[in-house]
Amino acid sequence: MSTKEKNMKKVLVQVICMLCLLSSCTGKNNSKVDIKSLGFARELAVVEYRFNNVAIISQSKGEGLTHLLEKDRAMFIEYEGTIKLGIDTTELIQDGGVIKIPKAKVLAVLDDPDTYQYVASKDSFFNKNKIEDKTIKDAIRQANDKQKAYMVGNEDEMNKAQELAEMYIREFIDSVDKDNGFKYKKQ
């Protein structure tokens, strides 16, 4: 082997070693620690709505060499769930002889997993255009958020829920002491 070839080999080995070192340094370590704690809930739920959602996911085929022979895809997801309206009892305020009832809010939007049904269009045999789990999660979250937004904007139903909560609290306090003399007001 000539001197020139030997030198070329040395340089090549050094370059490969450098590349290996660099690749080991570029890995990112993003650790995440998320601690949630037990807590007291003080919620009085007074109305429960049942809803039916249909989410339609449309995923078009990609462009370019790696997306050759892909097909447009669609998935339909149908499910039921519940929305609960009520009050946070920690927000009850006693002002002298007046008990102020807090405004009603959406306490929970819960999709019922036992009611889920879904169907997807056929995928290409040659190049898959899979509808990923992330897309399905996003679709369901979007559907639930839409329900919540509708209810939050529905002043009529929120007022009715607040009145119902007031009635429950009044009845409870009256059943302990009929002559309590308290008055009730909305916050």
Added chain:
Amino acid sequence: MNVIDQEVYMNNDGKNQKVKEGMEEKVKKAESFLKTLFASKRLLIVTALVIVAIIFFIGVITSKSGKTKTDVYSVLVDKKVISELSTMYIPYSSIYKAEEPKKKETDKTKYKYYASYEGYVKLGIDFKKAKIEEKINTNEVYIKLPMMRITEQYVNMDSINIIFEDKKYDKEGYIIEVKKECQKDMSKKITDNARFYSMAKESTIATINHLLEPLIKKKNKKIIVEIEQ
């Protein structure tokens, strides 16, 4: 030399002559290069591979994924008046191991997948079922509350991560099936944990006392709260 070449030469334009000579030299060099290229088969194959790799690389970097769109249709189908007083919030995270059905009892346990999930459970009572009993000639009021129960339970789908042991279950949309199983798993694990219920009872008694605080302050009543076992 042909007629045109003669005319250029006779115009005494030295610059044109030099350009012409330069062009001829380049053509000769290109012809020489191509001859060398086609003469060596190995060089030809390498060149072809390099061209294919470049075309492939350009094809890959210019590829674009398809766009995703979601349409949502929602309807409210029922309304019900309830009276749930939730007094304990329990965040929960766990791993659910989905077992393969065994063909024989002696077979080793195999798993379809492992799913990590997060969710929560709320415990509380049916507020309207509270029974009040006031003792005569005393300032004591006995409140008997119904049994503690799960008022709400939810597994957050965004939190579900799956490791498939058997790839045949790694199908499109399977995450929906996994969520069902995780919810059942969480419900079972919480129900079996007596400690949560005991903490929830303490919280319920504190909540009732908070609700009756106005009365306790005004009328100096003593409230005794009991929860059905």
